[in-house]
Amino acid sequence: MDAELPDGVHESAAAGPLAVELDVVTADGASVRFSGRRSDNRVESRLHDLLNAAQVEYRTKEAVWRVLQSASGLRRVAAIEGLELPDALRSAVCELLLADA
Numbered sequence: 001m002d003a004e005l006p007d008g009v010h011e012s013a014a015a016g017p018l019a020v021e022l023d024v025v026t027a028d029g030a031s032v033r034f035s036g037r038r039s040d041n042r043v044e045s046r047l048h049d050l051l052n053a054a055q056v057e058y059r060t061k062e063a064v065w066r067v068l069q070s071a072s073g074l075r076r077v078a079a080i081e082g083l084e085l086p087d088a089l090r091s092a093v094c095e096l097l098l099a100d101a
Contacts, residue, residue, distance in 0.1 A: 046096050054089050064093065 003011045024030045047068060051061045067079040077097050080090060 043096055043099065047093065050089075050092055050096065056086060056089060060085065060089075064089075068093075 005011060020032055022030045022032070048065075051064055054061060063083060064080065064085065067083065068076055071079045074097075077094050080093050080097070083090070085093075
């Protein structure tokens with residue numbers, strides 16, 4: 001991560017969690033701008049782990065994975081909504097997919 005501070009100083013740091021603290025009066029306003037490539041939030045591996053741990057029939061897991069592999073972007077959410085899944089599994093899968101949207 002690279003950042004330019006208000007005083008013009010450039011800072012670099014390794015990738016990892018980011019915390020931003022702003023010491024400004026609310027009325028003055030503040031602006032934080034992020035640029036560059038978004039970090040990968042490991043959606044595919046998290047989906048795999050979720051399905052692996054889910055206590056549903058194997059064919060249900062396989063159907064979900066097949067849909068995830070055949071669609072992309074928000075179409076994956078629509079495709080998952082079209083499957084007959086337990087509510088908890090559907091919600092968890094959609095949450096991971098939307099985190100990557």
